[in-house]
Amino acid sequence: MPPKKKDAKAERGMxxxxxxxxxxxxxxxTFGLKNKNKSKAVQKYIKGVQQQVKGPMKGGEQALVAKKKEEQEMKKRTAQQQALLASLFKGTENVKKIAEDSCTVGTYDPKASKEGQKINLYTDQRQQKMETMDDWDQEKLEQVIKTKHTRGNEQNATEIICKHFLDAVEKRQYGWFWTCPNGGDACRYRHCLPP
Incomplete structure (x- = not known):
């Protein structure tokens, strides 16, 4: 005689x-824990307690969890690799577009288009050659001085020449971007050479 089967309803009830x-x-x-639904640390603790009470997972469940973790890690790695490749080849896309759209081979000069260029962080800007008057003749120098100082500094009635201006001219630093350390355009002394 075969053994009696247990009642299915009774087994489910148990x-x-x-x-x-x-x-x-x-x-x-977990009674009395605050922020059960908000805090990650508390949720982690609750999960640990649940695993303790319910017992270890069965083999099939462990395999599924391990497989999901591995898939997530693979997705993470591929995303990181794609981000790295995108950052490495970021500048080459612009060169390709310019070469295809408007330029023939060999005519593109990256130094000519300053829109997309950035400041080089590995060179000291102060060491680069400042704008000098080496290639200016006397006529050009007088023209620059005249145009720079005809803007609105007519209230200066002194005939004294600014010492900062003379230093800048001697050191060949005077140019369009030079400003007087004695107040800029509000300097009361003249910023031009005597006739």
């Missing part, structure tokens, strides 16, 4: 009762 007991134990152990 399983539900065991689940309720386990859930009650979890609730008792």
């Amino acid at each position: 399983q539900k009762a065991a689940e309720r007991e386990k859930q009650k134990i979890v609730e008792d152990k």
